[in-house]
Amino acid sequence: MPWRGGKGGPGWEGHFRGCGYRWTVSREVIIEVLSSTRHHMSAEDIYHAVHKDYPAIGLTTVYRTLDLLVDMGLVLKFDFGDKRARYELAEEFSTKEHHHHLVCNRCGRVIDYTEFIDDEVELFKKTEKGLSKKYGFQIKSRMIQFSGLCGNCNREQK
């Protein structure tokens, strides 16, 4: 397990400790799973992945850890329209390319797209600055999401 708490800086462990939380095996393992996948995982997906090597870790802990991570802004929680929430490392903490989601309302397919990201980032910066000044709001996460019909479903539609 060469993996150890993120790219420099305080690292994962530091984030937890910095917020007054303890650093536990469960937390480390759950973050490792999130770090090493390219997919949008549900709590249960994560639970299963974790369970292979650490059968003692329960689903409840997964939920609680994810809540913490979301709260700390290290993980983003998405709603793709099926019932279950999906989780992804926030881009600052991910090796995955910065991207957004395109969700098909019919088949549920999710496409990660990376086009126009630069423009988005610029807009975000500007918006964020304006909003934090005007509303005193400290923004921890941002999401853009498009939905509609994917190519396949669009065709079948007719």
Added chain:
Amino acid sequence: MPWRGGKGGPGWEGHFRGCGYRWTVSREVIIEVLSSTRHHMSAEDIYHAVHKDYPAIGLTTVYRTLDLLVDMGLVLKFDFGDKRARYELAEEFSTKEHHHHLVCNRCGRVIDYTEFIDDEVELFKKTEKGLSKKYGFQIKSRMIQFSGLCGNCNREQK
């Protein structure tokens, strides 16, 4: 009830019929409620509003109608982190100013902001065009959402 199916064009009724659905009292009333509020309503909020004048309309119908509306792209469904989904007319069909949401993760407060909307619209147009060409994706709705800590919660934090 001077209200009748939206601003010109096919109108609400036309949208339903155009998709092969029937135009019913329940549907009309539910849309009227959505049209006349400035708030992000949950299914139950809508049910209660409807129930005052039409006690025969049930919660199930509200859910089913909302599903249809979302599917047709006439209504957007939001997740603000409390459990219940919130619904809003898509901006093309709303008299409400085009806006986005700023959600406080601690107290749940939601601020509608309208700043930088022009820039967003421009970015959306561009992105949408690019994505539909590249992925054959027909985009029906778009959302941006920021979350973090509102002014109050931010202050108390320390």
Added chain:
DNA sequence: CTTATTGCAAATACTTTGCACCAGC
């Protein structure tokens, strides 16, 4: 040693579904 963390089982609550009846066209 003190307090946060965890697993399990049970509870919660939003949302969906089965089915018989009713309304739109």
Added chain:
DNA sequence: GCTGGTGCAAAGTATTTGCAATAAG
């Protein structure tokens, strides 16, 4: 008259919570 729409009660299911046991510092 057909078919889709609806209400009610019942089911479904992701997520949360209470509590006693455990591990972190």
